[in-house]
Amino acid sequence: MSTTSSGIRFDSVTVAYDGNVVLDALDLTVGPGEVMALLGPSGSGKTTALRAVAGFVRPASGRVFLGDRDVTGLPPHRRGIGMVVQQYALFPHMRVADNVAFGLKARKTAKAEIRTRVAEALELTGMGAYARRHPRELSGGQQQRVAIARALAIRPDVLLLDEPLSALDAQLRSGMLAELARLHRELPDVSILYVTHDQVEALTLADRIAVMDRAKLRACGTPRELYRAPTDEFTASFVGGANLLPVTVGTGGVSFGDAEIKVDTGGAARGASATLCVRPHLVGLGDGPNRLTGTVGEIQWRGATHRLYVDVDGHRVMADVRELKAPPAFGESVSLHFSSEDAVLLPAGVSHD
Ligand SMILES: Nc1ncnc2c1ncn2[C@@H]1O[C@H](COP(=O)(O)OP(=O)(O)OP(=O)(O)O)[C@@H](O)[C@H]1O
Ligand SMILES: [Mg+2]
Known part of the structure; x- marks a missing residue:
């Protein structure tokens, strides 16, 4: 599913539910290989922005681009995106390997190729030894690795992570943060949009942070810029x-x-x-x-x-x-x-x- 150009671009994307605007004319570009954190309080529209990229919600207006492809009208499975949601959402009755193979089977990938890709994704997430287990036989952190492996198996250009660490305890979270940083070093071409309301995660992982406040983009910059030279009170108090x-x-x-x-x-x-x-x-x-x-x-x-x-x-x-x-x-x-x-x-x- 790889295309030559990657990256994500929101072009004035507005999303409304029952006439209620929850994402207000978002303009934002995530470069190829860039990690962008979407940081903001609960209800500010972060997940909605992610869902607009994945294709699970249709903008009322505006366009979504992946690289130079306008994907606004495409169904989710044709966007070539890997997504990890907050609650892992592994299939409980399937073994780890089958969970990871899921997206590839849906794409009718050849059997041998599926085996290779599943092994590769499990290796990347440090879960190579767990292929035959069921999700219930794994810890929370391990389940989250499998969810990430499943998203990576299709070799996406774009990885969407929605509060991937929020269900983990503090110590596990900091270990997984380091893991995600390593993963990004090993997959330098994958653009990552990372939703969090945890400023430490955003400051640690992101090349740039987009600060959301009540459906609007409040500020966008490198962690250092936003920390050292915030341009408004909301950003100043939310980032540090x-x-x-x-x-x-x-x-x-x-x-x-x-x-x-x-x-x-x-x-x-x-x-x-x-x-x-x-x-x-x-x-x-x-x-x-x-x-x-x-x-x-x-x-x-x-x-x-x-x-x-x-x-x-x-x-x-x-x-x-x-x-x-x-x-x-x-x-x-x-x-x-x-x-x-x-x-x-x-x-x-x-x-x-
Ligand atoms: N399917 C839906 N129908 C109606 N309103 C919705 C729907 N999904 C989200 N909303 C509303 O849209 C707003 C933004 O929700 P969103 O899930 O994007 O917030 P968020 O920034 O991800 O918050 P959190 O940090 O709590 O996950 C909220 O007010 C929410 O109630
Ligand atoms: Mg959310």
């Missing part, structure tokens, strides 16, 4: 924790309560309201540039760091501080600081209420 401080633009910086903060204000007008985004791990305890003073409202020990919640002018500022031998006491007055380069000025509250 963020302090979002209401500030007023001055000259050469902003003011936050009594504090003057030096930051690049771009073209923002003097006197305008804006939001200053600073990541908690970039906020230090003690005196320094861009000093804020407040009282400690809460302290959480998190192993490698202490998270301090400091009340500054009626706002809670989070600071993740490492190597804190003697943490300040609750109610103690403290100073916080951060470098100007670590702060990003965002438009005030445009995205979220």
Whole structure:
């Protein structure tokens, strides 16, 4: 089913259920061999976007392209796509090998070829030794590998993964994350669209992240771009924790309560309201540039760091501080600081209420 060109392109794809728009004019391109994470809260339209690519839902308007093929009108089985859904959906009465062979049999692939491909897919997912087992004789993680093997057996150009790790416990999840990264290295030409609401998965696996919010694409960029230089509050808080401080633009910086903060204000007008985004791990305890003073409202020990919640002018500022031998006491007055380069000025509250 391989074509010479791969990749996925959403061209203004809108999906509605009973007149309710759940995917709103999505424009997004996943390059050949690229891993794109679709990240967003529950109900934001992630699965719907995936189903539009797979052909399980028909857009009300817009087109879906795989490479240069317009597949909008094609049935799912003619799209050459591998898909793994959240709940594995293995056939319980079939052995592992037959589960993996399923898509190939449906395509009337020759028997010898099926044997080769099944072995290859099971090998890729580390399940070579389990071909004769039934799904009930496998752990959750192993079942998920089989589901991935089944998706890979047809040698798809495009792999769609819908929260593939969400049913696994935390430890297994991190092991499977590493497995998926390895799999991608072994199949560098396969484009992957990976749905998750877990930012760690998105930051770890994806070449780029598309952030979804209430049926709309909010932002798209490399993990580093979205983390270091988010363009809106929703993205800033969804990709990593963020302090979002209401500030007023001055000259050469902003003011936050009594504090003057030096930051690049771009073209923002003097006197305008804006939001200053600073990541908690970039906020230090003690005196320094861009000093804020407040009282400690809460302290959480998190192993490698202490998270301090400091009340500054009626706002809670989070600071993740490492190597804190003697943490300040609750109610103690403290100073916080951060470098100007670590702060990003965002438009005030445009995205979220
Ligand atoms: N078959 C359907 N009929 C009617 N509404 C639907 C249908 N499928 C999804 N929806 C609605 O579309 C919206 C988007 O759903 P979708 O499954 O794409 O969200 P999601 O981002 O994948 O969420 P989650 O993280 O919970 O899986 C939701 O409001 C959902 O209720
Ligand atoms: Mg979903």
